[in-house]
Amino acid sequence: MAACGAYLVCFAVAFGLLLPSVPSDPIASDAPLSPNQAFLLVAGLTTAVMGWLILRSRWRGWPLAGTMIVVFYGVQTFMPQVESLIFQFSPGFARHMPIGIVPRLMAAGLVLACLWIPLAVRVLGRWKAEAPAEASSGPAMPRAPEKWRLLLASVVYVALYLSTGRRRPRRPAAVSTSPGPEASRGRSMPPRAPRLSTGRGRGRRGGSRGTRGPGRPP
Numbered sequence: 001m002a003a004c005g006a007y008l009v010c011f012a013v014a015f016g017l018l019l020p021s022v023p024s025d026p027i028a029s030d031a032p033l034s035p036n037q038a039f040l041l042v043a044g045l046t047t048a049v050m051g052w053l054i055l056r057s058r059w060r061g062w063p064l065a066g067t068m069i070v071v072f073y074g075v076q077t078f079m080p081q082v083e084s085l086i087f088q089f090s091p092g093f094a095r096h097m098p099i100g101i102v103p104r105l106m107a108a109g110l111v112l113a114c115l116w117i118p119l120a121v122r123v124l125g126r127w128k129a130e131a132p133a134e135a136s137s138g139p140a141m142p143r144a145p146e147k148w149r150l151l152l153a154s155v156v157y158v159a160l161y162l163s164t165g166r167r168r169p170r171r172p173a174a175v176s177t178s179p180g181p182e183a184s185r186g187r188s189m190p191p192r193a194p195r196l197s198t199g200r201g202r203g204r205r206g207g208s209r210g211t212r213g214p215g216r217p218p
Contacts, residue, residue, distance in 0.1 A: 004047040006119045011043070014111040019104050046076070050117070054124050061127055069117045077109025 033041065050072060057064050081102050088099045121127050 002123045003051055003120045004043055007043050007047050007116050010112050010116040015108045018108040054126055065118045065121045069113045073110055073113040081106050
């Protein structure tokens with residue numbers, strides 16, 4: 001709770017100083033949660049995730065705080081605002097956000113990370129180094145597997161991030177109106193009218209069989 005309260009205070013300070021006015025989102029009225037409820041939910045989830053990472057780390061002090069600042073700022077602010085810059089050049093996206101506000105958002109996110117992460121490390125009791133006996137009680141994990149896991153997690157994250165929302169529903173194929181074999185297969189042809197010359201042809205063939213020419217034997 002103390003770390004979550006520190007997040008709320010640091011957020012208010014950082015964005016209050018660098019971003020005093022925020023443009024309203026036109027689709028916020030359709031959201032299931034109000035902006036205040038969504039903000040509290042995001043604060044709780046962010047504190048839970050970053051607190052879990054801090055408590056699971058073997059580092060202490062400024063090495064841990066510096067690493068968590070880079071992770072938190074990169075995921076929370078840098079990547080979303082890079083998307084905002086890209087969407088500014090696409091028609092129909094991010095029209096409610098002026099392009100001049102993106103650098104201020106990135107600066108406010110950096111101030112938030114630099115203020116809150118050291119406080120969270122101190123509140124969670126991970127600032128001071130452990131005693132030598134406790135540090136040497138267990139075998140040290142090799143760093144090579146950790147690097148491979150981090151690299152694999154980064155690749156999987158980018159692949160999932162870029163592949164989400166790429167598939168679109170297929171539209172029905174347009175029916176061709178030009179005459180041709182492909183168009184005639186897709187539509188039924190009207191029945192043909194019987195030819196008037198069919199009976200004549202049969203009569204002629206029957207007549208040629210029934211009549212005998214002169215001089216032919218019966």
